[in-house]
Amino acid sequence: MRKYLYIVILFYQNVLATSPISNLDVYIYPEYYYSGVMVELNGKVEESSLPLAFEMVVPATTDSVYLVSGIANDESEVLPLTINYKKSNSWVQLDLDKQSFRIFVFYVPFDTSSTRKFNYTVQATVPLNEFHIFIQEPLVAQDFTLAQESTANKDQHGITFHQIHVVELPAMSAKTIPISYTNNTTQTTMVLLQQLLSERSQGKPEEDQSKQVVPQRHRLPLWEPFAVLGILSVLVGIIYYNQKDYSSVFNGEKYCPGCGNKTDIGNKYCANCGGKL
Known part of the structure; x- marks a missing residue:
């Protein structure tokens, strides 16, 4: 009897556990500026939970993972994280000593065909309360399919973002997002976007462009992938300089x-x- 009571108590403790992380958002950028997927997770650690150590799952084909701890600015430290392989999954250990954090995951789940079919799984060793997942639909995508209930919105460039609301995710539970589409061009969203903007600027007089009503911007920060690319470029430069x-x-x-x-x-x-x- 005591054994069953202990199991019941553990179950309810896991279900009712309060997450040490708040304001968590997960952004998934397939083929945005390179032929792969970039995922950004950002949130805050409750002050009473600092310092916080936990693990989270990353895709098996992950190339690199970076942690930016604290408020993002020019002096923010970018830390590469070690990928550990265990229990048929890939994991990274996170040791957070500041409230704000950003995690960048880079992986290439595609082969040489035009079919794009991949998953992203959110799973951690700590419980996660209410959070959101945003998927950017590539401009080059055809037959885009998201096997989850979501809300779609477009930004001023016509890029569609799909938002998924997750009420809670108990510790070690997994939330998997299957995504599929076709890319017959092998181009990225940025390449196509630059072409479209160039065609628009050449095809319309400057006066007509100034009179256009600019749609409301999507709340996602579109400049962040460039910031990450800049950070990675600096890291590569430092490594090259030190090894020269x-x-x-x-x-x-x-x-x-x-x-x-x-x-x-x-x-x-x-x-x-x-x-x-």
């Missing part, structure tokens, strides 16, 4: 092996960092 093997003399010019600064061939010490040449 500076030679003492190259093409008749002398460089410091410590900082890479160009110096005169006759110098014995670097004027920039003071290192011995």
Whole structure:
């Protein structure tokens, strides 16, 4: 009898558990600016739950995962996360010591065919209260299908966003979003969008364009994928710089092996960092 009572108590504790995370939004961008999928999760940790450590599932074909902790600004630290493979799934460990956080997941679930059929699963070791999932429908998509009840809205560029409302998700429970469409062009939304904007600007007089009524913008931040791309570019640049093997003399010019600064061939010490040449 005690055994069954213990199981019942654990069940209700799991169902009634309060999430340590609030204001969670999940954005899914298929083929937006590259031939893959970028997922952004952002939310806040309840102050009483800090620091918070938990794990979440990422797709099996995930290439990289990055964490931006704290309020996003030029000084925000971008941390690459290690992907762990266990229990037939891929997981990442999150150690949050600030309230605001953003997680970026990059993966390529497509093959060489024009058919795009993939899933994204939200699953964590902590319970999640009410949150929303937004899926951007690619401009290049045909026969777009979302096997979930959703609300569709278009932004000023004609891009459709599908919004899914999730009331709650108990710890270790999974919410899977199946998505499918056809892309016969192999282009991304950004490439097609640039072409459309160029055609519009060339086909209409400037005066007519200024008189157009601009539709209300969709609330999703469309600039964020560019910000992430910029962050990744900086990371690649830093890695390249740190791994670059500076030679003492190259093409008749002398460089410091410590900082890479160009110096005169006759110098014995670097004027920039003071290192011995």
